[in-house]
Amino acid sequence: MQAMIEFPDISPEIFTLPLFGMEFALRWYALAYIVGILVAWRISLAALRRPALWRAQIPPMTARQLEDLLTWIVLGIILGGRLGFVLFYQPGYYLQNPLEILRIWQGGMSFHGGFLGVVIATLVYCARHRIPILSAGDTIVLGAPVGLLLGRIANFINAELWGRPTDLPWGVAFPGAAAQACGQPLGEICARHPSQLYEAALEGALLLAVLLWLAFRRGALHVPGRIFGVFLAGYGAARVIVEHFRQADAQFITPDNPLGHVLRLGDWGLSMGQLLSLPMLLVGLALIVAANRLARA
Known part of the structure; x- marks a missing residue:
C-alpha cells in the first residue's frame, strides 16, 4: 500500500459569530493576511529605526510615513490581488x-496582481512624498515573506x-472530488504534493531568512x-520551481494539455504562475547586478 499523509481535519474557519441574523466567520486565510501585514510592518519599522543600516545613515522614510504607506499597500494588495486573479x-x-x-470573500486572489498593486501604490506615494523608490522597495519587501x-x-x-x-511518502490525500480525481484505479486514494508547504518553505521561510541576514548582518x-x-x-525562482x-x-x-501550460514550446511549457514569475526573476537579477556595480563605484 502506498505511504501517504492523511489530510489533517482543520476547519478553514477559526470561529463563527452569529450577528443580526447573519454569520460572520474569521478564516485562517484572512488571519494570515492580517498577521502577515502587521509582522512585515514591524520588521520594516525595526530597520528604519536603525540608521546605521542605511546609506549615509539616513533611512529612506520616517516611521509615520511607513504607517501611512501601509494603508496604500493594503489597498494595493486587495485591489491588485483581486483584479489580477480576474485578468x-x-x-x-x-x-x-x-x-x-x-465577492472577494468567496476567494480568488493573485499574488502577482497584489504585487503589481503594491508597486503602483508605492510609486504614487513615493512620488508625492519624494521618497527614494528603490530604498522604499527595500523597506517594504524586507518582511513580505512572512505574509x-x-x-x-x-x-x-x-x-x-x-x-x-x-507516490512519495509525504504525499497528502487532500479531500474533495477534484483533489481525488487523479485517474487512479477505482477505490484507491490519490496522494498529491503538498505544494502549498513547498511554497511556504521556499518563498516564505527561506526567503525571509536570506533577506533578514542580508539586511541586518551584511549591510x-x-x-x-x-x-x-x-x-x-x-x-520568482521559488515559484518557477514549485510550479x-x-x-x-x-x-x-x-x-491534450494535461499539465495546464499556457505557453507551449514543443514538449516544454510554462504554467501561468511561471509565465508571471519569470519577469520577476529577470528584473530581480538585473537589480542585483546594478546594485553590486553601484556598491563598487
Whole structure:
C-alpha cells in the first residue's frame, strides 16, 4: 500500500459569530493576511529605526510615513490581488459575471496582481512624498515573506492549490472530488504534493531568512535596490520551481494539455504562475547586478 499523509481535519474557519441574523466567520486565510501585514510592518519599522543600516545613515522614510504607506499597500494588495486573479486566471468567467468580481470573500486572489498593486501604490506615494523608490522597495519587501509563509499555510488548511499526484511518502490525500480525481484505479486514494508547504518553505521561510541576514548582518540596505532585487529573484525562482509540482488551475487543463501550460514550446511549457514569475526573476537579477556595480563605484 502506498505511504501517504492523511489530510489533517482543520476547519478553514477559526470561529463563527452569529450577528443580526447573519454569520460572520474569521478564516485562517484572512488571519494570515492580517498577521502577515502587521509582522512585515514591524520588521520594516525595526530597520528604519536603525540608521546605521542605511546609506549615509539616513533611512529612506520616517516611521509615520511607513504607517501611512501601509494603508496604500493594503489597498494595493486587495485591489491588485483581486483584479489580477480576474485578468490572469478567469477573465472569461468574470466578463460574463462582472458582479462576481466584488465577492472577494468567496476567494480568488493573485499574488502577482497584489504585487503589481503594491508597486503602483508605492510609486504614487513615493512620488508625492519624494521618497527614494528603490530604498522604499527595500523597506517594504524586507518582511513580505512572512505574509507569503502564512498565506501558503492557510492555502494548505483550506485544502486548495494542491500539487500534482505523487507516490512519495509525504504525499497528502487532500479531500474533495477534484483533489481525488487523479485517474487512479477505482477505490484507491490519490496522494498529491503538498505544494502549498513547498511554497511556504521556499518563498516564505527561506526567503525571509536570506533577506533578514542580508539586511541586518551584511549591510545590504546600504546599497539601494539590493534587497528588492533579491526578493524579486528569490520569489520568482521559488515559484518557477514549485510550479513543477503544483496542479494547474482547472481552466487551463485540457485532454491534450494535461499539465495546464499556457505557453507551449514543443514538449516544454510554462504554467501561468511561471509565465508571471519569470519577469520577476529577470528584473530581480538585473537589480542585483546594478546594485553590486553601484556598491563598487
